[in-house]
Amino acid sequence: MPASLMLVGAGKMGGAMLEGWLEAGLDPAATVVLDPAPSETMAQLCADRGVALNPPDPAPAAVLVLAIKPQGLDAAAPGLDRRIGPDTLLVSVLAGKTVADLRGRLPAARAVVRAMPNLPASIGHGATGAFANGAVSEGQRASADALLAASGMVAWLDDEAMIDAVTAVSGSGPAYVFLLVETLAQAGIEAGLPPAVATRLARATVAGAGALLDADSTEAGALRQAVTSPGGTTAAALQVLMAEDGMAPLMRRAVAAAQRRAGELSG
Template sequence: MSEVGSRAALPASLVLVGAGKMGGALLEGWLADGLPGAHAAVIDPNPAPAMVALCERHGVALNPAEPGEPEALVLAVKPQGLDAAAAAVAALAGPGTLVVSVLAGKTIANLKDRLPRARAVVRAMPNLPASIRRGATGAAASLETSEAQRRTAHALLSGVGLVEWLDSEDLIDAVTAVSGSGPAYVFLLAEALAAAGVAAGLPAEVADRLARQTVAGAGELLGQSAEEPGTLRQNVTSPGGTTAAALGVLMAGDGLAPLMRDAVAAAKARAEELAG
């Protein structure tokens, strides 16, 4: 979706419930994409000082007494806080309201049970880089969600990065295992690479800086390049060279690929256990 198209699809009125790290990142993204502050309201019993300042700076209503029934209601509280939050805002979610949830593990059915008047519900799973607008989000919509409401949800979620729409909500657990938990896998790679550098004789602080920049730089290159990851890998691998020697270990039958499959499968299984 183009920047202009995204801005055009933003809702005329919006209530954000929960203004922690993810909620705050979303709000900053919407404001940057052109949502007028006067069109938004935030409900959070304990907003951080930075959130209070952001709302004041942009004219966003913070904990208004009567926010009214918005075009879009975005739930960004912690999963364990859903019951309390839903009880407080259920009256805001009318039949014409688009509900967007970024709560891990809470299904569309869970949300409808707690917001009985809601019809259009989008369940989304963003990840940590959303905090710097480089997130990856998987999303699934209830059958009652119209195409216009999907465009609105896309505009809201794309404020913090890439959005991939799923044909079935059942795929959300796989998204959780790949991109939801994925940043931790990358951070572990940086840790392991630095530790290997120390084992190879580098000072710890040098190994740490080199590993961090290598992972960050390779990630930026991957994001900017049109080439497939496999092609990029081949481009830096000279036959018989040092990279080829290392990849011979990582790409062995018991190397990185089967470990990653097992890791993603374990995360998916745990996500299925926690859903509800």
Template sequence: MSAPAHHLPSSLILIGAGKMGGAMLEGWLAEGMPPKGVAIIDPRPSEEMIRLCADRGIALNPQRPEKPEVLVLAVKPQMLDEAAKELDALVGPQTLIVSILAGKTIGDLRKRLPASRAVVRAMPNLPASIGRGATGAAASEGVSEPQRLVADSLLKSVGIVEWLPSEDLIDAVTAVSGSGPAYVFHLVECLAEAGIAAGLPEDLAQRLARATVTGAGELLFQSDLSPETLRQNVTSPGGTTAAGLQVLMANPGGLKALMRETVAAAKKRAEELAG
């Protein structure tokens, strides 16, 4: 899963060092990115980020930063308009922009940053903050193959990267992997509540539900088997799991239909926000 360090850029400016930006920074440093080649612009950096920059020799809010090889946008989307003029001044002819701003299309970015030529739009998810993210990425026509490899290395520092043939698929990625962790967290909530209804003490039901979902997720992560095969392996014919799955897999009205409706609703909202 680790990206080859030789595709990391020689100079990079990170705009926004919050939870996601900070996680990406730690990933880059772990992959061998020279700290002296990194600068951070964040008007309200955390105490932890201030210490990290001081310890590693990373420039924090430099007065006159040089135009970098890569400019990574990790601020809140609503801050783009306010910061656009200052950001555009950081874009050189060969600068690659990597944006993780939700709802901001490549067209939005190029309109607000007229100097931009090469733009990669990426949608990571929350587990990227612990290095286990799933990111969908799309490149503008101006992105060269070497620049795509650089973006790939930067994004892979926090998990897997899937390159999309079209930016149009970003909204579907948002609905599946971007919003997906919340669906899983809610599954834990529901499983615990069902355990309580079945007679378990609340604290015990909470612990069992949490451990079950995290354990199953880790098994899925480590296994080469498909989810379908793993499900079949744990399901004895006529047993308790089969009885429960009959409810979850009911047609119509089972989990499949509900999940399809969930993802469709999230995708529709992503399209509205991007419009």
């Protein structure tokens, strides 16, 4: 954990990350939260843990984590640039904002890590892709890794351009899974199940399959084959899902659309 940290933006994602960092050993006395409209929950957390919330003139920290909404960067940048010292590491979780975008608006920032977490980070089961620019030292990268890993797994990327693909796969991915639950439940209703039963079964099935993937290192394809008996019910369903116009091409189009939109949001 870094010696000191400033969190800018303490909404759902920022707040969840802060809780994880404090549990992982971040010193609350060396932590500052800046948020113009903190929730009651965040204000109470800061008060309970001894974290400074919106102090009048905070000094630069070892790490500044930028967790505001991307569209708020232009308005926030003038006040933030003076909070960045010569040895400050900037960690951004802003979707679509490249290292060049960040450095253009925050000239004081030299060492920059761009990260893309996802919603399950809020319960410690996130998947984060991260890229460090050339000014990030080994020690700074270790600090960033410790911070990001407190919310789940971290995959470091050699090319910043890959962040848009990470956004499309894991950043937006939870929504695809939630849609799977919705559509599976609806299919169950149309097959004759009561709505409440279909919903419970769909949620538990997807959650259980995810837990199995987390607990078992076997490849997903092998797990799929293991539960598919030749000529059985699962095989009949997979014949539809794995057809030429089935799930694979649909998922490719969905990820490509998200990746393209992520690129459009830069600048």
